[in-house]
Amino acid sequence: MNKKSLFATLAIVMALLMITAFPIPTNANGVRGPRTEDLIIRFYSDVEGAYAALKAGEIDMVGYEITKELFEDAIEDPHIQVAPVADMGMYEFDIQNNWTIKDYPEWRSPTSYWEMRAAMALLTDKNTVVRDCCGGFAERIDQPIAAPTKGWMNESYMAPNYPYEYDPLEAKTVLDSMFPEGTTDNPYYDPTFPGSVQHIRTYPEGHEKAGQDLDPLIICVRKDDRRRLCAGRMLYENLRKHGIPCNVIEADMSALYDRVMGDMNYHVYTGGWSLGRFPALTIYFLYHSMWYFAYGPNYVTGFNATGDPNYPDLDAYLELAYYTPSYEAAVTATKNALGVFTEHCITVPLFSALSYWAYNDKVLGAVNMEGYGLEQGYTFMNAYKTDGSPLVYGLKSAPIAQNIIYSSWFYDRQVMDRYYMYGGVDVPPYNLAIDQAGWIQDWTEASVTTWVDPEDGEEKSKVTIWLRTDNYWVTPGTGDKGPVVDAYDWLFSAFVQFAFDDCWLASNYYPDCHHFKLFDYKEIDGEL
Structure with a gap:
């Protein structure tokens, strides 16, 4: 594969970075982790049903844009907040x-x-x-x-x-x-x-x-x-x-x-x-x-x-x-x-859609990301309720499956993205033109870093990534902090996905990866 752009290469890198690891921030109480102890997700048949649940106090946030009729109701309700978003x-x-x-x-x-x-x-x-x-x-x-x-x-x-x-x-x-x-x-x-x-x-x-x-x-x-x-x-x-x-x-x-x-x-x-x-x-x-x-x-x-x-x-x-x-x-x-x-x-x-997302007035710290609204990692790491109870999130549809290899449906991802960190390269919530480190500490640009393949003599792209050292596995059920996620975990995740040639990342996507070099517990070269 000839030298590739940053777009193509970062897409490959981000697609492989799908493991249950979280950079754990410090909350207002000095405790590492999201500012709410638990997140509960409930499913409804449509956005009207989810909004009715919000009005009834069954949920705290509606995970979809609301209709004009619902918006007109929301702005008359002193206990409901609305977040405007030009939808991506x-x-x-x-x-x-x-x-x-x-x-x-x-x-x-x-x-x-x-x-x-x-x-x-x-x-x-x-x-x-x-x-x-x-x-x-x-x-x-x-x-x-x-x-x-x-x-x-x-x-x-x-x-x-x-x-x-x-x-x-x-x-x-x-x-x-x-x-x-x-x-x-x-x-x-x-x-x-x-x-x-x-x-x-x-x-x-x-x-x-x-x-x-x-x-x-x-x-x-x-x-x-x-x-x-x-x-x-x-x-x-x-x-x-x-x-x-x-x-x-x-x-x-x-x-x-x-x-x-x-x-x-x-x-x-x-x-x-x-x-x-x-x-x-x-x-x-x-x-x-x-x-x-x-x-x-x-x-x-x-x-x-x-x-x-x-x-x-x-x-x-x-x-x-x-x-x-x-x-x-x-x-x-x-x-x-x-x-x-x-x-x-x-x-x-x-x-x-030019839309509004709705949530109740007990929720503080919600982040209204440009182009995406409330549903992204910033909200779920930062938002909390004034009474300390769990956040309850209402979705307009249940997922089809929860399978990191095969699930690509929006409603699958709405749930999976709450416990899988999809990409190590992130973006600030209010400026989508800027890349920033996520749970990767840093990386090199494929457009300027290359290697020569001795098999065919062609110049090809190379990306080096450095993992953060404060990424931890989270224990299912208890939520306890586990060991640090290192380069060996990353590489294992990549090769698990390579084993399934019928998944949504397959076809000509995986062959772009020629090989990986593992330097230590936090540095990996991906040569393409």
Whole structure:
């Protein structure tokens, strides 16, 4: 592997630093550890249920952004505090681009055609979604990165230059060019809606079922999020009016997880992601073809009829963004990748939340991190209640699993991140542009530290990390401080993960690590 950028290398290092070790601070009482003795996590079916529990005194904090209606209630309640946050996430219509899907394995999927995906985008009124579905508590996005990272977006594909601005008549034109009307009456025909057609559309010429009525698209809509439920209903209602039959599944995350993430057996899913501060990293994992596998982060780009990736041009730009010699080059490659992404209309980005998180007035020391809100390590190490009782955290969904090797779902991480320290390299809560030491004391930059591989004579990257000496294992059950976490523990953690080549960190991620050198109990070289 040739010399890599700091982005790629630090991502590898941080991915390997997932062991139950904590740098233990001193609290107000002079005792080492979090300022609250215990953390209790409770699960609810939606954010409304969690908020009701907050009002009833069952929990102290809601672990998700609250809706406009809940916010209006919260600001009238003297016992509830609200923390504003411009969310580092995105919500979107995920579209399955693969040649086939499991329910229809013998013929080409309609959403593998650009015309169908483009029509979906043209039938999506994003401004109405922001206004009506989100109550204005959102910022529209036209590319699949968070609104606060605008500097990485491709200006040529943003409003007013977005090529799929809401236009039902243009959607009809695009659909007519590939999916002609048949003779079966459309029960959803609406003469008052622009572009609505009287008949069900059919498969195009050259298709295995050419001339036959389209099979229903499988539209998976999250009902545990009112914003996504509202937006999803807008989309499938408009599709039906345009002669596209839809089989709608409105369900919560637990019911849709295996269908969408595992089997990838869907056409449209009302998706949402919590994203990192470097779009070059996040879009690489979400949309590069190497990550398209069951329960992997990419469940949209798919493969063509011959089994090759649908978008090699996108893959190429994503690799340039990920494996890059400089920050500036990463931004340029990311913008190019986002342009290609938009041209192919792979998904329909909708919005980033402008939200509020709610907690009760007994909680002190909560940290409202830029882009992320209350849920991060600073809050859970620093927050405490005035009466000394345990913090009770309410989540809108239970996790699917608690498996450090395989869990990548947001609701899994909400729990796991409370007892696993994910990355040794951290970031200050109020300036996301700065790196800082976490439970690593220091590190060298891969962009300036290299080694020459004698096997091929190529110059390659090297990262040296120095572990802090005040990281301790925590004894399960009792919470007692155990022995110091040293370099041997780190290396063991790395090789445990290397043993599972089907986990979410696998594929071409692990092969970037050529070898490790262990110098002593606190110093490791990773050569890539």
